[in-house]
Amino acid sequence: MGEGENLMGKIHSHEITPEHIYFSRRKFIAGMGALVAGTILSSACRPQKITPEGTGFCAGAAASASTDELGAKLTPCNDVINYNNFYEFSFDKEDVGDAAKNFKTSPWTVTVGGMVNKPRTFDIDELVRRFSPEERIYRMRCVEAWSMVIPWLGFPLGKLLKEVEPQSRAKYVRFETLYNPEQMPGQKIDLLAWPYVEGLRLDEAMYNLTILSTGLYGKPLPAQNGAPVRLVLPWKYGFKNIKSIVKIDLVEEMPVSTWAVAQPQEYGFYANVNPEVDHPRWSQASERRIGELARAKTLMLNGYGNEVAQLYTGMDLTKFY
Amino acid sequence: MQKTIAITLRILLHAGALSPLLLLIWDFTQGGLTANPIREIQLRTGRYTLLLLTLTLACTPVYNFTGFRQALALRRPMGLYAFAYASLHLLNLVGLDYGFDFALLWEDIAEKRYIIAGFAAFLILLALAVTSTKGWVRRLGRNWQRLHWLIYVAGILAVLHYLWQIKIAISAPFIYGIIVLVLLLLRVPAVSRVTMKYFKRKEGR
Numbered sequence: 314m315g316e317g318e319n320l321m322g323k324i325h326s327h328e329i330t331p332e333h334i335y336f337s338r339r340k341f342i343a344g345m346g347a348l349v350a351g352t353i354l355s356s357a358c359r360p361q362k363i364t365p366e367g368t369g370f371c372a373g374a375a376a377s378a379s380t381d382e383l384g385a386k387l388t389p390c391n392d393v394i395n396y397n398n399f400y401e402f403s404f405d406k407e408d409v410g411d412a413a414k415n416f417k418t419s420p421w422t423v424t425v426g427g428m429v430n431k432p433r434t435f436d437i438d439e440l441v442r443r444f445s446p447e448e449r450i451y452r453m454r455c456v457e458a459w460s461m462v463i464p465w466l467g468f469p470l471g472k473l474l475k476e477v478e479p480q481s482r483a484k485y486v487r488f489e490t491l492y493n494p495e496q497m498p499g500q501k502i503d504l505l506a507w508p509y510v511e512g513l514r515l516d517e518a519m520y521n522l523t524i525l526s527t528g529l530y531g532k533p534l535p536a537q538n539g540a541p542v543r544l545v546l547p548w549k550y551g552f553k554n555i556k557s558i559v560k561i562d563l564v565e566e567m568p569v570s571t572w573a574v575a576q577p578q579e580y581g582f583y584a585n586v587n588p589e590v591d592h593p594r595w596s597q598a599s600e601r602r603i604g605e606l607a608r609a610k611t612l613m614l615n616g617y618g619n620e621v622a623q624l625y626t627g628m629d630l631t632k633f634y
Numbered sequence: 635m636q637k638t639i640a641i642t643l644r645i646l647l648h649a650g651a652l653s654p655l656l657l658l659i660w661d662f663t664q665g666g667l668t669a670n671p672i673r674e675i676q677l678r679t680g681r682y683t684l685l686l687l688t689l690t691l692a693c694t695p696v697y698n699f700t701g702f703r704q705a706l707a708l709r710r711p712m713g714l715y716a717f718a719y720a721s722l723h724l725l726n727l728v729g730l731d732y733g734f735d736f737a738l739l740w741e742d743i744a745e746k747r748y749i750i751a752g753f754a755a756f757l758i759l760l761a762l763a764v765t766s767t768k769g770w771v772r773r774l775g776r777n778w779q780r781l782h783w784l785i786y787v788a789g790i791l792a793v794l795h796y797l798w799q800i801k802i803a804i805s806a807p808f809i810y811g812i813i814v815l816v817l818l819l820l821r822v823p824a825v826s827r828v829t830m831k832y833f834k835r836k837e838g839r
């Protein structure tokens with residue numbers, strides 16, 4: 314017998330399933346059928362979540378409207394605070410809240426410097442007092458093809474930047490998250506280059522829709538959502554919205570963001586929501602709104618094209634993705 | 635004695651293979667599938683498929699090492715369970731996620747290499763499930779074995795499917811990759827002859 318014969322040759326008697334263990338396919342198929350039917354039926358009468366709305370952080374959650382300007386419903390508070398990508402705490406979206414529950418956000422300072430005339434360090438309480446956050450209801454589109462509608466509390470980043478007086482050489486803004494592996498255990502794992510870094514072009518940063526957020530649903534930000542202060546730009550993929558910021562610098566060169574370091578072909582600097590620019594893994598043409606079953610088509614610039622398309626006139630957004 | 639072992643194994647197999655599904659259904663009804671249940675179903679069914687597929691591949695080497703004949707009887711039902719979970723995995727994507735909107739589905743997933751690998755693995759499992767009956771074993775003769783070697787290809791494709799979709803270098807797909815390669819290596823004739831000999835010497839045969 315040759316090698317090949319041995320490998321795939323005749324069926325040895327011991328390889329045939331003995332009769333008494335013989336597995337009834339008919340029963341098996343019937344069983345699977347019943348289970349699938351059961352799944353479909355149970356979905357029809359799906360009850361409320363285990364952690365009901367209105368406990369813990371979400372007790373007294375408040376928003377001025379129940380939809381965004383396009384009529385899309387706000388994502389339930391409970392989903393907003395229990396489904397988070399924040400690798401500094403955990404790779405598991407559901408575990409972030411727990412892993413972050415002892416995160417110390419006070420005292421906290423944000424140092425603003427680089428190419429500015431008046432570099433300054435702001436205390437977080439001072440930021441809130443000085444710039445009085447207002448509500449902004451924004452859609453947030455994650456690059457993983459899910460999205461939420463969130464009532465943030467925040468103030469335009471531009472207001473802060475004007476106070477420090479950017480110099481004319483400054484072209485970009487670079488942001489940095491806190492680096493503290495004791496408090497942020499994910500930073501002990503070298504899968505990304507910590508601390509997290511993000512960047513914007515200066516005109517994007519100065520644009521009125523760009524906010525520094527300090528709260529959501531009428532309350533101070535929970536740790537898992539980026540306490541005490543984070544960036545929010547609704548027309549870019551979620552990962553641009555850097556969390557727990559300690560440092561903001563005005564710079565001349567385009568900053569390299571953390572995800573672009575990790576996977577340069579997948580994550581560009583601009584990261585504008587764009588259904589025409591494909592990602593090797595996730596669909597960018599459609600998205601799943603958290604809390605809803607059906608998929609929706611993803612809108613160019615996440616539906617903020619009327620406001621922000623002018624920032625990119627003359628640019629090929631499939632090239633500068 | 636043989637019979638008790640066989641029955642116990644059978645019960646363990648069904649309980650083991652069906653409990654993740656029951657848990658999935660339970661969590662679904664209780665809202666315990668994260669804020670994004672469709673994705674959670676996709677991930678969980680994918681993980682079960684890969685686990686069952688790997689266990690199926692392990693049956694023959696276990697027999698070769700230990701001479702535990704019952705292990706061979708587990709291959710077919712485990713393979714079929716792997717196929718069943720793969721079907722749910724696909725059904726979840728096409729039905730629950732995309733609501734059978736094939737145009738949208740195509741627009742979203744065509745040309746994604748991880749999808750191509752996953753789909754190829756699924757087609758192999760489908761072919762193996764269809765030809766898993768006694769009638770097909772008889773009809774195909776020795777070609778049946780040749781065909782069913784494709785399960786290793788399915789295993790490798792499934793690992794690629796997993797590897798190509800991860801966002802950062804988590805360990806699970808690499809661990810599965812190593813296990814599948816080792817299991818394949820153990821079936822290479824030169825290697826399996828050694829393992830068989832080792833077992834026979836131990837048995838004093």
Ligand code: HEM
Pocket residue numbers: 673676677678679680681683684687720723724727749752753754755756759788792795796799
């Ligand atoms: C034998 C066949 C298959 C196996 C073993 C398998 C296995 C897996 C595994 C292990 C995961 C990742 C789970 C995790 O991240 O924890 C996954 C995810 C996924 N699979 Fe499969 N799969 C198979 C076939 C398919 C097919 C045929 C499709 C679609 C045509 C598919 C689509 C997906 C999708 C969309 C995801 C989720 C990706 C994401 O959201 O990140 N899979 N699969």
